[in-house]
Amino acid sequence: MPELPEVETVRIGLSRLLPGKKIVHITCNWPKSFPNTPKDVQTRLLGAQIVDVARRAKLLLIELNTKHSLIIHLKMTGQLVFRSKQQHFGAGHPSHSLVGELPDRSTRVTFTFADGSKLFFNDQRKFGWIRLLPTAEVSQIDFFQKVGPEPLAADFTAKDFALRIRRRLKSGIKAVLLDQSVIAGVGNIYADESLFGAKIHPETRVINLSDNQLKKLYESLKKVLLLSIEKGGSTDKNYVDAEGRRGSYLSFANVFRRQGKPCPRCGTTIIKIKVAGRGTHICPHCQVSFQKTTFTAHSVAMTPADTIKQ
C-alpha cells in the first residue's frame, strides 16, 4: 500500500542508485504495466541516461536526458527493486532483501542498464503502471492538474490545510483526507494514524471540526508522515524499498492493523470499522464524535449524521 512515505523511501533509494545509468534493454510481460508503443520505447528510452528521481504525491518521476520522463504509480502492490550486476550474477541477492531472485512471478517490467545492473518493476496485482512522457508534459497530465499540495512542503501551513479541508464541509474527515485533490499522498494507513493522533473520529463531518482540531490534525499528519519516512515506510505484506528492504513503521503504529489490541493512550480495545469504504481502525474512547465531546454528560449525544439531517 505505497502511500507518501513509502514512495518517498523508494525515491530516496533510487535517487542514490540510478542517476547516470544508461538504459540499454527493456522487457515487459504485461502491456498494461507499461503501455507505451515499442516505437516510443525505441526512440525515447533506449540509450537514455537517468538524470534524477523525484516524487509528487504517490507518483515517482524518473527524469531522462532525452527530455522525457518515466512516471510510475505503484498503486497497491508495486515494487521497484534495483540489483547491481554483482547482486544479479554470482553473489546473489543481498541478504537484507525481502525479495528473492529476480525476475520473479510478479515482475512486469525489467530495465537493464549499460553496466549490467537492473531495475525490476514487480506488481502482484497489476494495478500499477509506468508511462513515458515528454518531461514538459508531465505537469499537464490530469492527475497533476488536480492533485492537492504536498503535506510536507515547507510552505504548506496549518492555515492552508484547514482551508483545503473545508472545501468539503459536509464530508466525513477520513474521506477528505483520502481525496488526493485535497491533500496529496495520504492513504489508508496515515489517515487512520493521523486521526488517532488528533483524537478525531474518522466519520466526523468537516463542518463540525474546530480550528483547533484541524490544527491538531495538520500537526499529527505531518508527524506520522515524517516518522514513517524515518522508519522506511510501512510493510504490511508487499512493500519494499529500492533495495528490497521492509519498512518498519507499522511497529510504531498506534491503531492501524491493531484491532483487538489496547489503545496505547487509554488501554481501550482498538476496533476496526468501515468508513468511506475502507477498513478503518480507531480507539472508540479517544476518537469520539465532535458533539459527544462538547455536549455535557446529561445532554443527548448526537452523531454527525443527526446534525446534518436537522
Added chain:
DNA sequence: CACTTGACCTGTCCGC
C-alpha cells in the same frame, strides 16, 4: 454535489 459501487487484479484466509 456527495457518496457508493464496480472495475482493475492476485494472493490469502475463512468457513463449509
Added chain:
DNA sequence: TGCGGACAGGTCAAGT
C-alpha cells in the same frame, strides 16, 4: 483437501 467467497485498498468511472 478443495472450493467459493470475502477481503486487502489506490484511483477512476459510472450510478444513486
